[in-house]
Amino acid sequence: MRTDRLVAVLLLLQRREQVTAAEVASELEVSERTARRDLDALATAGVPLYATQGRGGGWRLVGGARTDLSGLTASEARALFLVAGPASAATPTVKAALRKLVHALPEPFRAQAEAAASSVVTDPRRWGSSRIEHRPPRFLDELQDAVIHGVQVRLGYVDRGGAETERTVHPLGIVAKGLSWYLVANTEAGRRTFRIDRVSSVDPTDDPVRRPDDFDLAESWREIADEVDRKRTPVEAQAVCVPDGIGVLRIAFGGRLEVGGTTPDGRVEVVIRGRDEHMLAGELAGLIDWVEATGPPAVRDHLAAIGTALVERYG
Structure with missing residues (x-):
């Protein structure tokens, strides 16, 4: 704890031109006597620190000396605070760590890092609800x-x-x-x-x-997610799509869409995965302006049945 406090005192000195023992005590939530002992300990350890007496006095670093304890570049500092934030959602431990780190940053980096931490807000509530819908799991x-x-x-x-x-x-x-x-x-x-x-x-x-030497969590998860997606959507439908409809299909189907080559009439071959033929037909029925299903026959049969039902009801 003493080492942590001495580092915090040094960072406070770097942030401000001058501090008093009372200011150090207030910032670190210790007594003024402890704050004075810490300041004396820094000076004894060789930190270029001196005290001025009288009204307006305090402790200063000689010549504005600075120690960059972070070693971060400006872009690295912004990225770290952006990932570690948002401050509104951070745990008390994270907030304390961010406070220490921002004090350690060189002056030109500090404002941008603090702005990055406050540039994102996480709102876990659904629209129309004031209740938070989800909490981290117990273990x-x-x-x-x-x-x-x-x-x-x-x-x-x-x-x-x-x-x-x-x-x-x-x-x-x-x-x-x-x-x-x-x-x-x-x-x-x-x-x-x-x-x-x-x-x-x-x-x-x-x-x-x-732990396997070649293990990569991100790559392993991609393989797991792909396998799960394919198990959940095992049925494939083949179709052709007009070129300006590919964007619509990407929005509608996301990772379930595979885009192929171009047909002689200028349309684009696509494969769309779904849970079953009936579900795929229902999804494709609303995209008739862009897509023509070419297989399997069960999907085309379901589409024909949907068309007949629509004509009977609305025709």
Whole structure:
């Protein structure tokens, strides 16, 4: 704690031209006597610090001496504060760390870094509701610690059907997907993904995680997400689209759309994935100005049935 306080005093001196013991005491929430001892300790340690007596006196750094404790460039500082913010959503620990870091930054960087931290606001409430819809899952902190410290955990887990099991896993990383959190871990059965809100218990062990040398969390998650998407949308429909309709399809289908080559009549071949033929037909029916489904036959049959029903009702 003393070391942290001495660094904080030094940063305060760098931020202001002059400080008094009373100002240091107020900033660090210590007594004036402790503040004076800390200032004396810095001077004894060789920090170019001197005191001026009398009214308007205080402590100053000789010649405005500065120590950049961060080593960050201007763009790195902005990026860090943008990622660490928004300040409105930061935990008390993060806010304290940001305060210390902003004091350590060189003067030209400080205003931009503080502006970056306040440039984004996170509002977790849905429109029309004053209630926050989502909270972090119960065991998120424990699993983050296990990943950081590289230790195996005995994990209690409740599956989709409500059955609870326990297994020992090697935590490799944590991913936030929308409002859900996932643990990526190695198990005896291979690499698995666990929804953290279904975790019922976490018991860290003393055994180290066996982490593959070539493991990359972002790449691993992309593979997992692609596999999940394909399992959820196993049916493919082939179609041709007018060129200016591709943007519409990208908005409508996102990652379920694959764009191919150009046909002799100038249209673009596309493949669209969906849960089943009926769902795909329903989605394509509203895009008739841009898209013509070419297969499979079941999708075309559903589209014809939708067209007949629309004509009967509205024709």
